[in-house]
Amino acid sequence: MTHAPDPRSDAAPRPDAATAVSGPGGSGAAGPTVGQVARRPRSLALLALALVIAAGFAALGQWQLARAVESGVVIERDTETALPLGTLAQPQGYVTDTSAGHMVTVQGSLVPGDFVVVSDRLNAGRTGAWVVGHLSITDDGSADPAPDALPASVPVALGWTATDDEAAAVATQLDAGDGSPTGVQEIVGRFLPSEQPEPPGEGQDPQRMTRLSTAALVNLWPGDAGDVYNGFIVASTPIAGLTAIDSPPPSEAVQLNWLNIFYAAEWAVFAVFAIVIWYRTVRDTWTREQPGYREDEDEDEDGDEDGDDPLPDGGRDEAVGAPRRGSRADADR
Template sequence: MLRGRWIAMLGLCLVVAGIFAWLGQWQLGRAVQVDPTPEGATEIVRPIADVVQPGEYLTDSLVGQRVEVTGTYLPQDFLVVSSRYNDGVEGYWVTGQLRVDGTASPTSVAVAVGWAPTLEKAQAAAKKLEAEPATAAPVTVTGRLIADEGPVTPPRGSDPQTMTRMSPAALLGQWHDVDGLDVYRQYVASESASGGLADIHSSPPRQGSGVNWLNIFYAIEWAVFAGFAFYLWYRLAKDAWEKEVEEIEDARAEAAGAPSGPGGDAESGG
């Protein structure tokens, strides 16, 4: 272990372990919220622009935040999303593209307008919203800001345009007038339905403890990796030592069993 090769290897292990220790400290820093969201903060209605910007991801503390946004619905973009539960009952959402007012460039946010128990009622409500003159007028929507659920492929044998997840990314693929459009990654679940739909039931998000245990487990893993770096150095050095000892013992055994000289076989040959 005092040879130059193994001292250099130890130095490399120290560097690797230092990196792992830094990563563990970084994870611990993320695990504890030094400024947690006050209880009930998500229930205060805030302008959407004060919470998140188009294209940005939403932090965990802001998921479910009540926001308001003013804009105009595009009549041709009322789409139906299936597998939506309202108070435990499965049904459908009618969603719309709300073109936000007061932005420097065209910006839209997906809005869950309301809930229907059957596909037929959801489709009828969507057509009703498309035909209503009031739909094209500016409206202020208040609701919860919820993260994208992620698009999934439609069930086998169904319409290719079928959506079973509330995903602005998937909705964007069917929206009109999207050239140069900025889009929020999140969607707003409206508190007040329109078009004859039922209000969407959306409970307040549960308040966390201020400690992210997943990050703590990651920090422990990095500490284990740092310790393994030293164990690996020890194990390699020990294996090299054991190999040298074995070679020395084999050489001694071979020397002990070798003939003493040219006449060593005289008796057996006589």
């Protein structure tokens, strides 16, 4: 009796355990560690480049931080020792940071008819008005002017009142020569930069002044004022009928430049990001060299999404139950 050959005897030998473990693309040997990949010459060269870039970003961040700190440094200066006005500023010249807010001395005479009222002036928290005079300078501490030159001028805030009417009454008396200081006198006070003029509000007197602008005063003074300082003096001692104007020393309080600090933080983030990019490069290299890694794994996943059949050859369609193309049933046919 003839026996059919056992088909199991012709079957291919089953893969051993080592082959099963290693996977379809693996060799069975352990891959390199992350540290080994990081110590390769190429990785070290990339690390050096990343460190150079990070150092550049860190230097830019330090520069921005230094700018922020520098703007917050308080530079103390003596503003309370009165100096001749001509040693700190010049007529028609700019008011510098050194001269602004400094106590000054100057000699001259107040010009009758040139007294004006400046409204909306705060004094110890109260709103009132200033009486401002025109000082024709005879000695400001600078070099002697030419004999035929007109004397320079500077506005002087002589005092404060609670209302505009009171200030106007005092200014009228001074214009008439009643109670106004006569002759050459010495004025001691704080020198401040000229203020920007402001047009009067709707319904207000167009001649009403709320800012002490030297340019506006020159247009109001009837005579030739000569060269005028681009600032005014707040007199320390008021004239009769007026209250002393509160004129504190300039504030030395400063704030840090937070915009520079923000930029410094940005550069720090960029420096860290350069190192992170290097680490990700090393990590990707290590991943690709691991046993069993296949570059087409992502492509297989994309194929599944496109509708490709993920089942191996020989599988059956559960919905129909028919053998799939390429199965052993097709081969037997």
